[in-house]
Amino acid sequence: MPIFSASQIGSALAAFIVLTPAGVGGADQPPPYTSATEAYRQGASFMKSGEMTSAVPALEYAATRGVLGAQLKLARLYAKGRDVPQDDAKAFYYYQHIADQYADIQPSSPIAQYVGEAFSALGRYYVGGIPAVPLHPDPVYAVGLFRHAGAYFGYADAQYQLGRLYLTGSGVEKNETIAANWLAMAARKQHPGAQAVLGGMLWRGEGVSQRQVRGLALLMLANENAKTSVDDVEWIGRRYQETVALADKSTRKQAEALLPTLGGPRTAATTVKISPSTRGAPPPTRTLAKPAQEPSLSAMEEPRLGPVDVIPPAAMGMSVGFGASESGLGGLQP
Template sequence: MPMFSPSTIGSALAAFIVLTPVAVGGADEPPPYTSATEAYRQGASALKSGEMATAVPALEYAAKRGVLGAQLKLARLYAAGRDVAKDDAKAFYYFRDIADQYAEIPSSSPIAKYVGEAFVALGQYYVDGIPAMPLLSNPAYAAGLFRQAGTYFGNAEAQYQLGRLYLTGSGVEKNATIAANWLAMAARKQHPAAQAVLGEMLWRGEGVIQRPARGLAFLTLANENAKVGGPAWIGEIYQDAFAHADNTTRKEAEALLPQLGGPNRAVATPAKVIPADRADPPLPTRAITKPAATPPALSAAEGPKLGPVDLVPPAAMGLSVGFGASGDGLGGLEP
């Protein structure tokens, strides 16, 4: 069972949940759309064509009536701020509605990945805070959201973000071993940033037993996965490790690639990585906001309805993939 108890749970688990349309306006005024489904279709079509003046009202109509696809599109729109004015408060509310409604759906549901995405987005908002709401930074609460998305929904981004919190001790007790295990879970899903951070830890022996070949292998996979649209810092870390690796280490890293989910080929000479707007900076230079001294300043109406958050993980959480005191880097795999 998940760790959250939302106030309301949708009874129908479909890719797009549609509730009965509610008429707006006066008794003699027909609703602007024949149904929430039709409003969603019109909004999605207009969005695809770049007609934002048509898309946003239609999606809002559908979102208010429980259409998951509309809620998600609006949340992404306001979070990105490319086609509409960036509005983190609106994005927060839409992501929160998704998490409230579907927190307890089976993790095997076809919409589970979207619910996991909502939890991750909320977690990041609690890490950073939203001054306009105001939502104060609360990394401890964020850690609970990331943990829910990472364990119940298996979300790789959540596992990566939780690993970063454990590396810096932001909202949780600083623990490189637990951090490495969360990063390893994401790395197995070919999450490039997780592969890069874990690879650098293994390459340098920071918080884990030093395994240069394994570290270089993870950095190689990270570099490959981030070549198109990936953050530039991944390529920079990889190039530095590759330049300092001897031929024996490079050959050992090459042999490890298939075991770690990569191609069976030689470790390539570093290639230029295309940066992305959403890229995280290298973790050693990033200062994640410390936990707020007081809870987020939200009114009862504004506050999330996600229920209690498990802020302290079980002692063994994340320790099943081999990063104990004598761990070898990933699940007991040896070079």
């Protein structure tokens, strides 16, 4: 069974048909690119120079032929809506292709972080839904996606999202202690949102023993790390300023002294280059409707891993090494 059933997609299939790559002509016309790899390279080059009207068709040509790098670039472009009009349905479509192809790839693989990103992005969409498709909110299903990304791939944002769901009781039974465990995993990886939320919990003593010095230190660290994150910088900055205003001089000094033990602000992440030849077969027709003009692929340079089910929450548990007690916060303890 594929990780996304037809019943979950519903009427979204009609919207996905518009993703047929621009420039693909009839049978009597030559292909617009010599290969999917060449299309990817051209698309990436056009994208780098800001020529999006040329970049998108090239990337779409490569993406519908299984090029992972093209699928990922398009998913990010449509999700963010900065260089192209935001289109969550298209972003969902490409993230789903990635997740369906690589769900069981080894966590040690150089592309594992990108697969984790795809699962985490899909989880976000299932939390909020996509009204235009429509894709209805399903936080319970989102939890399964976040668990696979967070526990199997160790993807920090998925761990953060799980922590937030446990705090609100959305899709899972509310549990602040388990929430703190997931947030601690992401905080160790310098995820600013996780550091800010966990720091606030430690400052106030919510779900964990109150440790104001450590909580303030995490908020300080989150404030620095958020400067590299467009999504988190504003609310983290406000939370940091509010907490610092409540702290006395001694607490602030102790928190500053604690910062080196927490790893310090993150530096620019090392990017693993996705080879344009990293490809997987298109998802089966039972999962998504294929564009009408998409030609079949006779050979793939990386075999498809096959349809899989998302590992259910009960099977994953807290197997990544964190218990439900406060001692599970490990390196975040004084």
